[in-house]
Amino acid sequence: MTKRIQFREYGGPEVMECIDFMILNPSWGEVQIENKAIGVNYIDIYTRKGLYSTNLPSGLGTEAAGVVKKVGPGVDFFFPGDRVVYAQAPLGAYSSIHNVPANKLVHLPNTISFQEAAAVFLKGLTVFYLLYQTYKVKPNEVFLFHAAAGGVGYIACQWSKLLEAKMIATVGSESKATLAKEAGAWETINYRKEDVFERVLNLTNGSKVNVVYDSVGQKTWESSLDCLSPRGLMVSFGNSSGPVTGVNLSILNEKGSLFVTRPSINSYISNYASLKYAADKLFSMIAKGLIKVDVPKEQIFPLSSVKQAHQALEARKTSKSLLLIP
Structure with a gap:
């Protein structure tokens, strides 16, 4: 039993x-x-x-x-x-x-430890496929990542710093902004006090970003699209505020011939070889103290x-x- x-x-x-x-x-x-x-x-x-x-x-x-x-x-x-x-x-x-x-x-x-492993494994594998495979984030590239103080976001803050990329992290409080910044975020946006789109425009001198990683879903869908530069990629990988439904594809045209993907870990880490490769990468970074x-x-x-x-x-x-x- x-x-x-x-x-x-x-x-x-x-x-x-x-x-x-x-x-x-x-x-x-x-x-x-x-x-x-x-x-x-x-x-x-x-x-x-x-x-x-x-x-x-x-x-x-x-x-x-x-x-x-x-x-x-x-x-x-x-x-x-x-x-x-x-x-x-x-x-x-x-x-x-x-x-x-x-x-x-x-x-x-x-x-x-067992606790460290259970806390990081799924989230770390998710960050790996998001930043390396769904869209390959480049050094000095500015990108937007929602819910950056959560489980996936916290690891993404650290990993983006290792990639020498500039992650704009959205958070819901000042304490979470501090957490994201300490973890490696380039800049933070408190979505409860600031307009995300306006801040992204300001931080990028009006050029916006090539990719948005969004696990929030319904509440951030349109503002995320607004933050994308022409032919940018919207990576919708979660639905914490509810699923995105009834999408009018013409909105992608109107906002700059945008791309959208709804990825899942099973499509990227789909066999034992890909699992072992991603796990070794994650464990190596933890062992070196690069991801805490x-x-x-x-x-x-x-x-x-x-x-x-x-x-x-x-x-x-x-x-x-x-x-x-x-």
Whole structure:
């Protein structure tokens, strides 16, 4: 038996329940992981609300770090006792034990703790594909990144500095502006007090930017398009304020023959080779102290307090990462 978070219907945090769950032995190609730390991500909220549908009742979460407990048939690269981390597992990572396909796991270096790994892995892989593959950010290039003090944004601030790029970071408070600036953002915009478009015009001397990374969605859609220079790229990779729907394609023409993409990690990190490559890149930067992982103590919750964790994340009361501890 294992403790597991489950939901039987879509809705708010109240639909989640902590249950006793009978965990089966790992099947062919699977590895059974005893989770030590679990990453909480905004995509988990999308799943819980039904934006991304699943068969109900369902587990929740795709990211955790822990120790191999058992290996199934056909697995010859992982062994009981190995330290591992995963970020693209089948739903159910919000649990004390989880069965994960071996090709979704990577070995975790001893220099990185379970909590650090669960806090950074999915977010770090996301930043990797966004800044290197969706659009290759160049040295000295100015670009706009929304929600820059959140989990993905905080890592993006650090990574953009390593790339010697100039990231304009939008945030919702002065304390988050300080956090983003300290992490590596070139400039910050407090969207609660400043007009994002006007500030981008001012910071770029009217030329605007070639790329906008937007995980907010509905509320920032049009202003993000306004910030793009002709033939610029809008990278819409999240929906924290609600999904963008009913798009009139002619608006892309009107605002300068713009491009739009709605990427997901599974399209970029789609096989074990790409997973290993991105993970090695991320772990190397952490080992060298170039990317720092810090989870505020008040954002580490026991598994049974998952409702409070989701409430805090949705209320935008958090920065950096959130964790659940089984």
